[in-house]
Amino acid sequence: MTEQDIIINQLTTSKMFVYFSQLIDRPVIDKNGIVVGEIYDIILKSSQVYPQSAALIIRKGFPNRKYTVVNWKDVSELDADTREVKLSIARKILIFKEKHDNKEELTLRRDILDQQVVDTHNHKVIRINDIHMLFVEHALMVAHVDISAKGLIRRLGFEKPVNFLVKLLNKDSDYLKTEHLLSWKYIHPLSINPASMTIKVNVPEKQFSSIPAADLGEIFLDLNINQKITLFKSLDVKTQARIFTNIDFKTQKSLVEDLEPQQAANLLNNMPSDEATDFLDKLPREIAEHLLSLIESKYAKKLSQLLGYSSDSAGGLMTAEYISFVKDSTVESVLKQIKVRTFKVEPAQYVYVIDENNRLLGTTNFRRLILADPQELIQNVTFPKSYFVNLNSSVKEVAYLMEKYKYYTIPVVDEHHVLQGIITVDDILSQLIAFAWRRIKKIKIPIKK
């Protein structure tokens, strides 16, 4: 348990809340006081963040089980003490059938209890041991889920003996006093119906966009292939792109294979160009070319150009997203345009000044632009000297220059001095880390005696 879990004092909550496990198999009574069956499952309507009970599934008979579905408006009372459900209709009008499966709806027992979900708060995949529900005007609302050992013990029916034992050992144990629950708003159900491969709830995707991309990649590692695909498809393209750049190639490949061609193209369109080329580079040639043909023509041209460079040269490392302006733009117009443009990646705060033929003239940064006179021409606010590398410069050269002049990005030019792209420090860093690892493995560090 982490401190992020919500801790509730049991004393104040016992009457307002009920665990779903405490309702399962409890009797259902009709308006004449006759037992019609037992609670089997609850169908939810997920109109809000916290889904509410929409219908009750009642089961009867053993071993020939039969089920019926009762709309929640026909439920007259749910007794918090006896945990019995009373209906406002008579038993006669209920029709019991062999099957109750309705793929469209979200139900507690089938889709949530005991299932795996993504915890978007702690950024991991968890299994739900119990569901904590709140009474709201005689309906039930899913408030929290229980993923603790205590929930497991309650489900197994060992709550009383375990509580007794804990009491014997330590009267003031935290175990007795607190409940470890996680709010439903952090829960993202996974592939609920493996056969039809659909996710039926529309939990706000905002939760996902707030998770750091590296953590999203970690969550993805914990999912099986079906869950990966369904979850991925249910996310918006921005989040998709963020996940995509943080998972291994094998998973990337199988995700792209499962996307519609248009979706795949859209995904690549939304990825930083260096990541997109990295991915395309590893694919078999014909598949990469097919994907390129689907992408916006201008971007595709850029990508196929990037694909041509060797992966350990400046050309292979660079990304084609950068901010550049022609030398005679004014500082004011430059700042205005920067504000309205959107970027796939945050380009480090450098702006490149070019001439009419795209040749690199100089470099400036946001700080210089903000401090400059708005009417000044951009070519007059550049750094006194401009550093750059060539398309075929090696990783080492690039790293050396960046370290020496403390640059976060460095421009790349071709033989005619035309600006081709930029290399950011994180691309260099990942190359250097890999390089350093290979070195460490070879060199034995002498141990002092």
Add this chain to the structure above:
Amino acid sequence: MTKRIKHSWRNLIIFLSIMGPGIITANVDNDAGGITTYSVAGAHFGYSLIWSFIPIIIALVIIQEMCSRMAVVTGKGLADLIREEFGVRVTFYAMTVLIFSNIFNTISEFAGIAASAELFGISKFILVPLCALFVWWLIVKGTYKTVEKVFLLACLFYLSYIFSGFLSKPNWHEVAKSSIKPSLHFNKAYLFMLIGVIGTTIAPWMQFYQQSSVVEKDIKIENYKYCRLDVIIGAFVVNIIAIFIVIVCANTLFTHGIRIESAKDAALALKPLAGNYCFYLFAFGLLNASVFSACILPLSTAYSACEGMGWEVGVNKRFREAPQFYTLYTAIIVIGASVILLPNVKLIPIMLISQATNGILLPFVLVFMLLLVNNKRLMGKHTNSLLYNIITISVIIIMIGLSIALLFTSFMQ
């Protein structure tokens, strides 16, 4: 033509990347206990039990194939599915029995290590802790990919039995004849042996292990045919090796009328009859099989129990990320290795308990499997066909019957 060659190359590469779970799971079947059973069968009944390996292959393929199919279609382990479809209570009790049963199975694997230590003239107090440490280190420090490679290498070492089989110069004509023509003898000893040979084939942990390791590979349904091939190859390889063990013992011990009680006896008796090479190959085979199974059993147990209870699982995780998984794994190895080092430990009761718990759990596991694999909501169009169900149900009934019969015969002896 060139296109076709290219195509078959591609198929081979896909198969090699998918291969593993089926072959590994089947090979663990030839563990210390299995080798003992086959040695005794060969030494006491000659070639006359070889025919029984053909029905064993069929049973193995049918049951393990369902596990692979469930793994590929649902992407979930067997313990996961049992938890999700039958609830936490059933899972908890099933897992408790599984853990209990596999602790005793692991003890008997370490007994195999101790026996081979004596064969090689090494003290068991050195070899058993060493092997336990190796097994533990492999999983805790390894990743899924490296672990699987080590396992596949261990499968390769089983070939030592095939070499020792050839060294014993068998009468191939006789072998071929007795594998096709069933020769039933209705005496108590023969029937008990038959039950022993078939009854040990399918153990509950195998289904859990196989399904989890297929899931770990993220195989798509389009490539399922390779997965099935993996299962079939595994079943054949494991039984061919078992047949060779029977051949070695039948050819040497049976013809000289030597009675044995264990794999260790078999190896010792081989020395004067078939020569030193045959002896060392046989003893090495026993060591390899025991270490290999001592690795897989605790791993499979920890995997299934954590899967079912919803705890973090995985060879690729660190201790801090999956504490329950590693604690359980370590505990089973420690118990398994230390029990065998106790003075005056008796192996017979340990074997009986492991057979009893296997026998109790197996019917439940097979019935759960049958219900799950026929669940349309989970499996979609990949449920069993009617014919397949009829075959499966009869195999299941026979296997359950035999494993219960095995339990009785063991107690009667």
